[in-house]
Amino acid sequence: xxxxxxxxxxxxxxxxxxxxxxxxxxxxxxxxxxxxxxxxxxxxxxxxxxxxxxxxxxxxxxxxxxxxxxxxxxxxxxxxxxxxxxxxxxxxxxxxxxxxxxxxxxxxxxxxxxxxxxxxxxxxxxxxxxxxxxxxxxxxxxxxxxxxxxxxxxxxxxxxxxxxxxxxxxxxxxxxxxxxxxxxxxxxxxxxxxxxxxxxxxxxxxxxxxxxxxxxxxxxxxxxxxxxxxxxxxxxxxxxxxxxxxxxxxxxxxxxxxxxxxxxxxxxxxxxxxxxxxxxxxxxxxxxxxxxxxxxxxxxxxxxxxxxxxxxxxxxxxxxxxxxxxxxxxxxxxxxxxxxxxxxxxxxxxxxxxxxxxxxxxxxxxxxxxxxxxxxxxxxxxxxxxxxxxxxxxxxxxxxxxxxxxxxxxxxxxxxxxxxxxxxxxxxxxxxxxxxxxxxxxxxxxxxxxxxxxxxxxxxxxxxxxxxxxxxxxxxxxxxxxxxxxxxxxxxxxxx
Numbered sequence: 001x002x003x004x005x006x007x008x009x010x011x012x013x014x015x016x017x018x019x020x021x022x023x024x025x026x027x028x029x030x031x032x033x034x035x036x037x038x039x040x041x042x043x044x045x046x047x048x049x050x051x052x053x054x055x056x057x058x059x060x061x062x063x064x065x066x067x068x069x070x071x072x073x074x075x076x077x078x079x080x081x082x083x084x085x086x087x088x089x090x091x092x093x094x095x096x097x098x099x100x101x102x103x104x105x106x107x108x109x110x111x112x113x114x115x116x117x118x119x120x121x122x123x124x125x126x127x128x129x130x131x132x133x134x135x136x137x138x139x140x141x142x143x144x145x146x147x148x149x150x151x152x153x154x155x156x157x158x159x160x161x162x163x164x165x166x167x168x169x170x171x172x173x174x175x176x177x178x179x180x181x182x183x184x185x186x187x188x189x190x191x192x193x194x195x196x197x198x199x200x201x202x203x204x205x206x207x208x209x210x211x212x213x214x215x216x217x218x219x220x221x222x223x224x225x226x227x228x229x230x231x232x233x234x235x236x237x238x239x240x241x242x243x244x245x246x247x248x249x250x251x252x253x254x255x256x257x258x259x260x261x262x263x264x265x266x267x268x269x270x271x272x273x274x275x276x277x278x279x280x281x282x283x284x285x286x287x288x289x290x291x292x293x294x295x296x297x298x299x300x301x302x303x304x305x306x307x308x309x310x311x312x313x314x315x316x317x318x319x320x321x322x323x324x325x326x327x328x329x330x331x332x333x334x335x336x337x338x339x340x341x342x343x344x345x346x347x348x349x350x351x352x353x354x355x356x357x358x359x360x361x362x363x364x365x366x367x368x369x370x371x372x373x374x375x376x377x378x379x380x381x382x383x384x385x386x387x388x389x390x391x392x393x394x395x396x397x398x399x400x401x402x403x404x405x406x407x408x409x410x411x412x413x414x415x416x417x418x419x420x421x422x423x424x425x426x427x428x429x430x431x432x433x434x435x436x437x438x439x440x441x442x443x444x445x446x447x448x449x450x451x452x453x454x455x456x457x458x459x460x461x462x463x464x465x466x467x468x469x470x471x472x473x474x475x476x477x478x479x480x481x482x483x484x485x486x487x488x489x490x491x492x493x494x495x496x
Contacts, residue, residue: 025236028065028074029057031435032180033256033266033450034119034200038078040270042226042240048279049239056356058446060435061154062087064348064356068437069229070107073355076240079227080119082220084111086160094220104227112226112237113244117200117252121160121219122211124197126187130210137213139169141194149173150192152180160220161196168218181449184209200249202257224252246277259451288459291444296463299440302358302433303426303467306365310422313366314373315415319403322381332378335371343368343432351436361433361440368429369422376418380411416479423471431464441467 025046029039036057043053056074059065066088068074081100085091089103101111123138125147130136133144141147149171155161156177165171178186183195184203197204199211224247226240247255255273258264321328338346346367350360384407392402408415434442441460448456 024052024054025076025233026054026056026074028059028068028077028437029055030062030065030077031058031060031446031450032198033202033259034198034252035078036266036447036450037255037259037269038115038224040266041243041273042076042078044267044270044274045243045279046236046239048274049235051233051236051239056437058434058443058450059356059437060344060348060432064351064436066227067348067351068356069109069227071351071355072229073351073357073437075232075236076226076228078115078224079111080222080224081111081114082120082160082222083158084227086220087158090159097223097225108230110228110230110237112228112240114223114225115243115247116224116245117247117249118221118223119198119200119249119252120214120222121155122197122199122214123165123194124187124204124209124211125194126190127208127210129193130212135210135212137215138165138171138218139215140212142170142172147173147193148191149175149194150178150183150186151175151196152183153177154180155196165218168216179449181452185452200252200256202253202255202260205253205257206260247273263453292459292463295439295441295443295460296467298438299427299430299442299464299467302361302365302430302438302440303423306362306430307369307419307423307426309362309366310369310373310426311419314370314418314422315377318374318377318381322378325382328378328382332371332375335367335374338367339371343429344435347432347436356437358438360436361430361438365426365430365433369426372418372421372425373415374418376414376421377411380414381407383414384410412479416475420472420475423475424468427464427468427471431460 025043027039027043027046029035039055039057043055047053056068059068059074059077062079062083065074065077065079069077079088081097082094084100085095089095089100091099091103095103097111097114104110123141125135134140135144141149151162156175162175178192178195180196183192183197184201184207186192187195187209188207197209197211203209204211226243228237228240255269258269258272259266317331318328321331341349343364346364347360350364354360354363388406388410389402392406397405430438430440431442431445433440434446441464443460444456445460448454448458448460
């Protein structure tokens with residue numbers, strides 16, 4: 001009887017977990033205001049209809065979001081038709097909605113009905129500069145010398161961005177890259193003169209910017225719509241279809257401005273929209289302290305696991321290869337090459353193999369932590385005074401005893417210096433893990449950069465700095481303790 005009850009409970013749990021999985025929807029977003037806001041609207045709408053939603057917001061740009069969708073790490077995010085056609089599917093011309101879905105069908109993806117607004121790329125300057133130089137259209141930029149043109153990193157690389165824009169309008173001169181969320185403050189402060197913007201951004205009003213006319217019709221239309229996997233839980237597409245045509249350009253800019261101007265949260269603005277839409281949505285007040293604790297614990301998890309693995313592997317490999325000069329140098333050189341790969345690029349490269357979330361972040365942080373540990377350990381072990389090694393051999397110490405009583409104790413200061421360096425690197429680099437949905441203290445930093453909100457940035461930056469300081473103190477204390485212990489133990493074989 002007990003066995004039957006146990007089997008029945010197991011089947012019940014399996015059934016309940018399958019039902020929960022069938023109703024769970026993972027929603028992603030890119031790392032700019034409007035994407036956060038639209039994804040939050042979709043999330044609250046689904047929650048109001050009984051679905052369990054997992055938010056994976058702030059992913060680092062278009063290609064990361066799309067890769068996560070293809071791999072099944074997220075089920076949907078809000079995309080723009082121009083971006084989909086030009087930057088993702090590489091379709092010629094300006095494909096319409098049906099052509100996009102025809103190209104997506106073999107990939108088991110679908111573009112749902114549009115939300116109702118066109119958020120096109122645009123080029124903007126300060127209003128005072130527009131009046132001073134007579135700037136009304138993008139082609140007017142070609143006749144004004146010395147303007148500092150700084151565009152978002154993604155815009156500089158996209159085919160529908162700077163490469164095609166410069167060719168179409170005959171624009172030349174040096175251009176630099178900047179994080180999109182920082183560009184508005186930079187142009188307002190006079191640090192830059194020209195940048196790319198989104199036509200529905202609330203910052204256009206806040207910073208008194210003029211959008212230059214695209215008289216050659218270069219930019220395609222960027223109609224916002226949910227991009228989803230075809231294996232969504234039952235009924236999700238029908239729920240999301242309720243958003244069709246509900247948001248025009250004026251409403252989108254107004255909602256963006258509520259976040260940018262008045263400090264409203266994405267959740268609050270989304271709830272207000274849904275309430276006006278006829279759907280009640282409860283918004284919990286932000287729990288700042290709880291969020292800091294949660295993000296700090298996730299940050300410790302990311303750095304602790306990756307650093308622990310790097311210490312085990314790095315020290316183990318150092319002890320194996322330090323006697324082989326060419327092999328040890330080749331190993332250090334290889335780890336040095338890994339350091340030359342930009343952090344966000346390495347994280348993005350992990351997505352096709354490990355997906356998004358904790359695993360690719362830990363692997364990337366592990367690889368970044370290897371170099372200082374390997375280099376310091378190998379250099380220290382190889383740098384021990386040969387006379388001491390000869391003395392230990394004369395005393396009859398085995399290779400293992402020489403490592404334990406002579407080489408390792410003498411190398412400890414350099415080894416711990418490498419570990420401390422790796423810990424600080426790992427803690428700092430882990431803030432970028434937010435771009436691939438791993439969470440941690442990078443989450444408030446990414447959102448803060450998007451909103452140009454110093455308070456949010458500090459919610460991530462200050463705990464991260466504190467963790468780095470604690471790591472420095474902890475390993476320094478551990479080094480002193482182990483140094484005393486190893487100093488006492490290393491005298492034993494000599495005394496004999």
